[in-house]
Amino acid sequence: MRHFDFSPLYRSTVGFDKLLSMLDSINSDTPSxxxxxxxxxxxxxxxxxxxxxxxxxxxxxxxxxxxxxxxxxxxxxxxxxxxxxxxxxxxxxxxxxxxxxxxxxxxxxxxxxxxxxxxxxxxxxxAMKARKIEITAGQPRQIEASTH
Missing domain, CATH: 2.60.40.790 (Immunoglobulin-like)
Structure with a gap:
């Protein structure tokens, strides 16, 4: 397996450090x-x-x-x-x-x-699933926070 340098991704991403560290730790010496x-x-x-x-x-x-x-x-x-x-x-x-x-x-x-x-x-x-946002014509509406 080749070794990949992920350092350019560290400079241009935010919040993916755990994923990149995990990818960095993978090497050819993994047990089989x-x-x-x-x-x-x-x-x-x-x-x-x-x-x-x-x-x-x-x-x-x-x-x-x-x-x-x-x-x-x-x-x-x-x-x-x-x-x-x-x-x-x-x-x-x-x-x-x-x-x-x-x-x-x-x-x-x-x-x-x-x-x-x-x-x-x-x-x-x-709360994490995609939801459809209704589009209305006319005056903008105030969005109210839901109380769960």
């Missing part, structure tokens, strides 16, 4: 385990699917805090399973973080066939 997909499942719905073969529900934890979703996996010690002669199924501990946009929240998560599905939904507050 476990593999995952991010997909859009609806207009305001998303799903993260992580391949977590060998991990059970008790081995996984999810935490959403301050626009960051953290997924951790730590395999519990197996008792009396026998001697492993070859280990091809990865079971190493991991921690993967996903930066969530404003108004995106975790709707639920479930484990199925070695895949962890995390459903996300974006809920834009009514």
């Amino acid at each position: 385990y476990p593999p995952y997909n991010i997909e859009r499942t609806g207009e305001n719905a998303y799903r993260i699917t992580m391949a977590v073969a060998g991990f059970g529900e008790k081995d996984l934890s999810l935490e959403a805090k301050e626009h960051v979703l953290t997924v951790k996996g730590e395999k519990q010690a197996e008792d009396g399973a026998g001697e492993v002669l070859y280990r091809g199924i990865a079971s190493r501990a991991f921690e993967r973080r996903f930066q969530l946009a404003e108004f995106v929240r975790v709707d639920g998560a479930h484990l199925e066939n070695g895949l962890l599905h995390i459903d996300l939904v974006r809920e834009i507050p009514e």
